[in-house]
Amino acid sequence: AVVSTQSTGDAWVKNISELHRQKPPPAVHYSKNMPDIDVLMQEWPAELEELLSRVKLPSAEMDCDLGEYVDIICSILDIPIYQNRIHSLHLLFTLFSEFKNSQHFQKMAPPAGEEEPER
Numbered sequence: 001a002v003v004s005t006q007s008t009g010d011a012w013v014k015n016i017s018e019l020h021r022q023k024p025p026p027a028v029h030y031s032k033n034m035p036d037i038d039v040l041m042q043e044w045p046a047e048l049e050e051l052l053s054r055v056k057l058p059s060a061e062m063d064c065d066l067g068e069y070v071d072i073i074c075s076i077l078d079i080p081i082y083q084n085r086i087h088s089l090h091l092l093f094t095l096f097s098e099f100k101n102s103q104h105f106q107k108m109a110p111p112a113g114e115e116e117p118e119r
Contacts, residue, residue: 030087032080040078040095041102 044052058072067085074081074088077095081088 028087028090030091031084032082032087034080034087034091035078037091037094037098040091041098 043049057076058069060069062069062072064072070085070089070092071081074085074092077092079088079091079095
């Protein structure tokens with residue numbers, strides 16, 4: 001009886017986990033116009049891609065506070081920054097999630113256990 005109860009419990013947890021995984025994210029209503037995620041995911045111009053292959057993006061070790069760093073990263077990615085950075089950060093993390101889950105970029109990622117070479 002204990003084994004049956006445990007397997008029933010495990011099945012329930014698995015079903016609930018799957019339900020939560022498939023649940024669409026809550027809608028966020030921005031107070032100002034923000035770019036569409038598909039626009040932000042478009043390929044950058046070749047000149048910018050070439051520049052990024054030679055120049056390192058700003059790292060978190062920059063001599064600035066967190067707010068300034070958020071402004072810099074959002075600006076590079078064409079995410080507007082208004083008085084409230086929460087919406088900009090939400091869009092930044094949504095963009096990150098979309099890239100992370102994109103089949104195109106999953107094919108380009110290094111195999112598990114390997115790190116990307118530093119630029």
